Each structure stands twice: as structure tokens, then as C-alpha cells.
Amino acid sequence: MGLLFVQRLDGNGVFKCRRCRVDAASKDAIISKEFQGSSGRAYLFDHVVNICLGPNEDRYLITGLHTVNDIYCSCCQQILGWRYEKAYDQSQKYKEGKFILERARMWKDS
Amino acid sequence: MGGFEDDEPPSKRARASSVEPASLLDSFSCLKPAAPLGSTMARPLPSQGKEVMVGSKGVIKRDEFVRIITKALYSLGYEKSGAVLEEESGITLHSPTVNLFRRQVLDGNWDSAVVTLKKVGLLDENIVKSAIFLILEQKFLELLRNDNVMGAIRTLQSEITPLGVNKKRVHELSGCIISSPQHVLLGFSKLGIESSNSRLKLLEELQKVLPPTVMVPERRLENLLEQALTVQREACYFHNSIDGLSLYTDHHCGKDQLPSCTVQVLRAHRDEVWFLQFSNNGKYLASASNDKSAIIWKVDEDGELLLKHTLTGHDKPVMMVAWSPDDCQLLTCGMEEVIRCWDVESGKCLHVYEKSGIGLISCGWFPDGKHILSGLTDHNFCLWDLDGKEVDCWKGQRSSKTSDFAVSNDGKLIISMNRESTIRLFDRETKQERLIEEDNTITSFSLSEDGDFLLVNLISEAIHLWNIRNCPIRVNRYAGHKRSRFVIRSCFGGSEQAFIASGSEDSQVW
Numbered sequence: 001m002g003l004l005f006v007q008r009l010d011g012n013g014v015f016k017c018r019r020c021r022v023d024a025a026s027k028d029a030i031i032s033k034e035f036q037g038s039s040g041r042a043y044l045f046d047h048v049v050n051i052c053l054g055p056n057e058d059r060y061l062i063t064g065l066h067t068v069n070d071i072y073c074s075c076c077q078q079i080l081g082w083r084y085e086k087a088y089d090q091s092q093k094y095k096e097g098k099f100i101l102e103r104a105r106m107w108k109d110s
Numbered sequence: 111m112g113g114f115e116d117d118e119p120p121s122k123r124a125r126a127s128s129v130e131p132a133s134l135l136d137s138f139s140c141l142k143p144a145a146p147l148g149s150t151m152a153r154p155l156p157s158q159g160k161e162v163m164v165g166s167k168g169v170i171k172r173d174e175f176v177r178i179i180t181k182a183l184y185s186l187g188y189e190k191s192g193a194v195l196e197e198e199s200g201i202t203l204h205s206p207t208v209n210l211f212r213r214q215v216l217d218g219n220w221d222s223a224v225v226t227l228k229k230v231g232l233l234d235e236n237i238v239k240s241a242i243f244l245i246l247e248q249k250f251l252e253l254l255r256n257d258n259v260m261g262a263i264r265t266l267q268s269e270i271t272p273l274g275v276n277k278k279r280v281h282e283l284s285g286c287i288i289s290s291p292q293h294v295l296l297g298f299s300k301l302g303i304e305s306s307n308s309r310l311k312l313l314e315e316l317q318k319v320l321p322p323t324v325m326v327p328e329r330r331l332e333n334l335l336e337q338a339l340t341v342q343r344e345a346c347y348f349h350n351s352i353d354g355l356s357l358y359t360d361h362h363c364g365k366d367q368l369p370s371c372t373v374q375v376l377r378a379h380r381d382e383v384w385f386l387q388f389s390n391n392g393k394y395l396a397s398a399s400n401d402k403s404a405i406i407w408k409v410d411e412d413g414e415l416l417l418k419h420t421l422t423g424h425d426k427p428v429m430m431v432a433w434s435p436d437d438c439q440l441l442t443c444g445m446e447e448v449i450r451c452w453d454v455e456s457g458k459c460l461h462v463y464e465k466s467g468i469g470l471i472s473c474g475w476f477p478d479g480k481h482i483l484s485g486l487t488d489h490n491f492c493l494w495d496l497d498g499k500e501v502d503c504w505k506g507q508r509s510s511k512t513s514d515f516a517v518s519n520d521g522k523l524i525i526s527m528n529r530e531s532t533i534r535l536f537d538r539e540t541k542q543e544r545l546i547e548e549d550n551t552i553t554s555f556s557l558s559e560d561g562d563f564l565l566v567n568l569i570s571e572a573i574h575l576w577n578i579r580n581c582p583i584r585v586n587r588y589a590g591h592k593r594s595r596f597v598i599r600s601c602f603g604g605s606e607q608a609f610i611a612s613g614s615e616d617s618q619v620w
Contacts, residue, residue, distance in 0.1 A: 002382060002384060002595075002596035002597065002598075002615075003382075003384040003385075003400075003429055003596055003597045004595060004596055004597070005553050005569070005595065005596055005597045007551065052594040052595050053594075074594070074595040075595075
């Protein structure tokens with residue numbers, strides 16, 4: 001263990017981890033709100049903070065085979081979503097390096 | 111490097127003779143068919159023919175090698191040893207003409223020295239003129255010293271000026287004549303000892319002007335050895351040695367000189383330890399912990415650490431400590447809380463620094479020991495005097511809960527984290543600002559003791575080394591440690607701070 005490295009995001013509309021309220025993503029980083037996770041709606045972001053990554057895993061998602069990493073809150077270690085490491089379908093390539101956060105695990109600052 | 115061999119024994123010199131061209135040997139036997147063998151061996155080695163080399167790599171000319179040894183013997187004051195070596199080896203330090211020239215310079219026979227110099231066989235006319243100029247300059251100055259103004263004027267006009275070199279110096283010499291006689295006397299000593307000293311200096315100057323093949327340079331052997339030692343030290347990958355270098359063996363610091371074994375485990379904190387810092391004099395270690403306390407440890411004579419004081423009073427985990435320049439006081443920073451100042455000797459809390467409604471997240475001393483600096487949760491930095499009065503305040507743009515900064519030894523340069531991936535170098539005198547832009551978020555940094563280098567830890571498991579003496583330049587990059595969730599710090603260490611050490615989330619020290 002040790003001293004957690006915690007970043008803060010500026011501005012309104014910051015998405016935070018629902019459990020520990022640490023910043024996770026800015027609404028300005030939203031790419032799409034049309035995704036689904038195991039707990040319901042999910043958003044695609046191009047930048048997130050205060051997360052750490054799980055190992056690479058191959059998964060069949062609605063749109064085909066992808067290599068993904070689970071995303072955990074770096075403070076409370078709750079799973080928040082996943083990150084796209086690699087997309088094998090050409091039409092899904094835009095997701096590579098992007099992050100999915102599940103809405104139900106996020107708390108939004110009004 | 112090739113090893114230095116002892117002087118070759120007589121049998122080896124005889125063997126060297128045997129490699130002379132056969133035709134040369136034949137001509138010798140034709141010229142003196144009845145000569146005894148003994149007298150043939152006593153004859154000096156012929157200068158024609160193949161050059162004799164020494165050393166395992168065959169790159170050292172024997173003549174040159176013997177000459178610089180002879181020069182070293184004479185320089186060390188071993189006159190007899192030098193002379194014996196010249197006689198025994200048959201290799202003279204200087205040619206007879208050069209020896210005559212040197213003697214004439216030391217005796218002050220200037221006109222003869224000039225004549226002899228022209229017989230040395232120098233090819234470059236400019237070198238001859240430069241050397242003659244130096245000789246005649248000495249002649250001029252000594253005539254002036256002996257109050258022979260007319261002689262000095264004659265030398266300047268008839269001998270020095272026609273050379274046509276170093277006109278600026280000629281003008282200076284003219285000025286010596288124009289100066290009042292009293293001034294001239296003040297400028298030069300009449301003592302005889304001064305003459306011999308200045309003539310020795312002249313000889314050294316001439317050695318610099320003349321080719322080294324004519325006169326062996328001063329301290330040539332020492333210079334070569336120093337080059338070898340310097341190359342060895344620079345090639346020493348793990349150089350961490352306080353001992354000096356030795357001629358007896360090539361220099362090499364093994365990897366075993368780096369610390370790699372745990373020698374003591376400190377068990378006094380009740381929770382995670384988040385920060386460690388040795389005092390400037392190395393006599394104490396301060397540790398900061400998630401258990402809301404800091405501990406001052408004392409380093410005893412054996413290098414063992416003993417608990418001296420447990421500092422309690424913070425309401426939040428202690429995330430940083432800072433030693434005062436004189437090591438008499440210690441600052442501790444509670445996480446987004448207050449800064450406390452402690453007396454190291456008694457362990458008492460001397461002062462609490464706080465700002466209502468705002469948490470403090472870092473602390474440091476000014477080099478004068480009379481001010482402290484802190485980072486705040488509202489992104490600002492504050493400068494306080496020891497009584498807690500706020501002296502200065504300036505804005506930052508940092509967006510994390512940690513906020514490293516450093517102050518240079520002269521107190522002029524303040525280094526702080528700016529935005530996620532920027533470090534700001536602010537000169538308080540000139541108000542100039544320089545930035546270090548990284549390609550990833552910065553998690554921590556540390557400044558070297560001399561203030562010239564900055565070690566920057568990044569979120570991407572990389573450590574960058576920047577030279578910040580002038581325009582910041584990244585000079586090195588390190589990788590291998592692990593970082594995913596926590597603040598990982600690194601530091602300089604070892605002999606002359608030539609090493610860096612870094613923590614790691616895999617429980618290793620890199």
C-alpha cells in the first residue's frame with residue numbers, strides 16, 4: 001500500500017466513482033452515450049483519471065471480438081468499466097485506447 | 111590499456127639488434143671484418159631501421175617511452191638516475207644541440223642560444239620566430255632589469271622588431287622603456303635568484319612552443335597516467351567509490367558496492383509509511399505515516415537507527431516531512447490538514463501553520479531557514495515566516511492531491527508542479543519562468559543536491575532526468591519500476607549523487 005496518487009478534474013459535470021467519490025472522467029471527454037454494460041447504460045470516454053487496469057482479456061461483445069482491460073477505481077478498487085486495447089473489426093477500430101464507464105457505478109456532480 | 115613493462119634486460123636489447131636488416135649487418139662485417147664481438151655489442155643501437163616497440167599491443171615506441179621516463183626522473187630531482195638511464199639505454203633525453211641550447215638559455219647566452227636554435231632542424235619558420243621572440247624578450251627584460259637601457263633599446267629595435275611577430279607585445283615592451291626609471295625598478299627585482307627562476311620559466315615556455323619531438327614536454331608521464339585513471343573511472347559503470355584511484359590496479363567498482371541487502375527493519379509505526387527523509391547531516395531519519403504520526407530516528411555510530419521521538423498531534427495521516435537547513439527543526443504535513451513544526455532535540459511541537467477552510471498538501475523550507483513554503487488544496491502556494499504570517503502567495507494549476515516543490519540552495523529558484531504534465535521553474539529575482547513539459551502526468555519529482563538536475567516520476571512508469579542549469583534538457587530516461595495507484599518517489603544517492611533509487615509497487619527498490 002502507500003499514498004494514493006489522486007487527480008482532480010476541473011469544471012462542472014465531473015463523473016465520480018459512486019462509492020468513494022473520487023473523480024473519474026469529465027463530461028467533455030464523452031465520445032458516446034450509446035453503450036451497454038452489465039449494469040445498464042455506459043458511456044465511452046477518451047480520457048479518464050484515477051483508474052488502474054486489469055490484464056488483457058479477449059471478449060466477444062455485441063460488436064464482435066475485442067481485447068479489453070477491466071477498469072478499477074484506483075482508490076476503492078471497485079470495477080468501473082473497461083478499456084478497449086484492440087478491436088479486430090475494422091469498423092470498431094475507433095474504440096482502441098478508449099474507456100467505457102458504466103453509468104450505474106458513477107455519480108455525477110451537478 | 112597496455113601494461114607498463116619494466117625496462118628491457120640486456121639480453122632483450124641484444125635480441126632486438128638481431129632483427130636489423132641483413133644487408134646492414136653485412137655492411138658492418140665488411141667494414142670491420144676483424145672487430146671483436148664485445149666492441150660490436152657496446153656500440154649504440156643504429157637509429158636507422160625498424161622502430162622498436164614495447165607493450166603487448168605494439169603501439170608504444172621504445173625511444174619515446176624511455177625518454178618520458180627519463181624526463182620524469184629528472185623532474186623528480188633524480189639527476190643521477192636520469193643520467194644513468196640515458197647512458198644505459200643509449201637513448202638521450204635531448205639531442206646534443208638541444209642540450210647545448212638549453213644550457214645557453216639557462217646561462218643567459220642569448221645570442222648563442224638563437225644561433226643554436228637555428229641548428230636544431232625545425233621545419234616551421236613561424237615556430238622558429240616565436241621561439242626566438244621569447245628568447246629576445248627575456249634578453250630585453252634582463253637588460254632593463256640591469257639598468258642597461260641603451261642595450262635594451264638596441265635589442266628591441268635591431269633584433270625583436272624585425273622578427274615581425276607579436277606586435278602587441280612589442281608595444282608593451284616599448285612601454286617599459288618609456289616608463290619612469292623608478293617604475294621600472296618597482297616592476298623588476300634585482301636579485302639574481304629571480305634571473306634563474308625566470309629563465310627556467312622561459313625554458314618551459316619554449317617547450318610549449320617547440321615541437322614535443324625536440325623537447326619532451328614537462329610532466330608527460332604524469333599526464334598520461336592521469337588520462338588512464340580518468341578513463342578507468344569514467345568507464346566504471348557502478349562507480350560509487352570514496353577511496354582514491356590507484357596505479358597498482360585498474361579501477362573497478364563491482365555491483366556488490368551498491369546496497370542490496372536489508373540490514374534493519376524499523377517497526378514503530380502502526381500503519382503504512384508514506385514518506386522518508388534523512389536529515390541534511392545524515393544523523394537522523396524522519397518517517398511519516400498513515401497512522402497520523404511521524405517518527406524521528408537517530409543514526410548511531412554503527413549506522414543503526416534508534417527511535418528518538420514519536421511526533422503525535424496530527425488529525426490526518428502525515429504525508430510529508432521536511433528538515434530545516436540546520437536540522438534543528440522538522441516540518442510535517444498532515445494530509446489536506448495543517449503543517450506542524452517540531453523541535454528535533456525535544457520532540458515538542460513548536461508551531462502549527464494553517465489556513466482556515468483550506469487544507470495543506472506539501473511543505474518545505476527556504477534555504478535561509480526563516481521561511482517555509484506549502485502547497486494548498488486550492489492549487490495555490492504560500493510562503494510563511496516562522497511565526498505563521500503569510501508572506502507571499504501565488505497561483506498554481508495543479509490538479510492532484512500531491513504537489514511537490516523544491517527551492518534551490520540560493521533561494522532564488524522555486525520549482526513546482528504546474529498542470530498535470532508541467533513543472534514550473536520560477537526565478538524570484540528576475541521573475542522569469544521556465545517550463546518542463548512532459549508527455550505524461552507527473553506524480554513526483556526531486557532536486558539534486560547541486561540544484562542542476564531534476565528527477566521526475568511519471569504516471570507511465572517512467573523516470574526522466576532533466577538538466578535544469580539553463581534551458582531544461584532531458585538527459586536520461588529510466589524504466590523498470592512499477593506504478594499503478596500510488597505516489598512513487600525517487601531520489602539521488604551514492605558517491606557525488608551519481609546514482610538514482612526509486613520505489614516500486616512490486617516491493618522492490620530500483
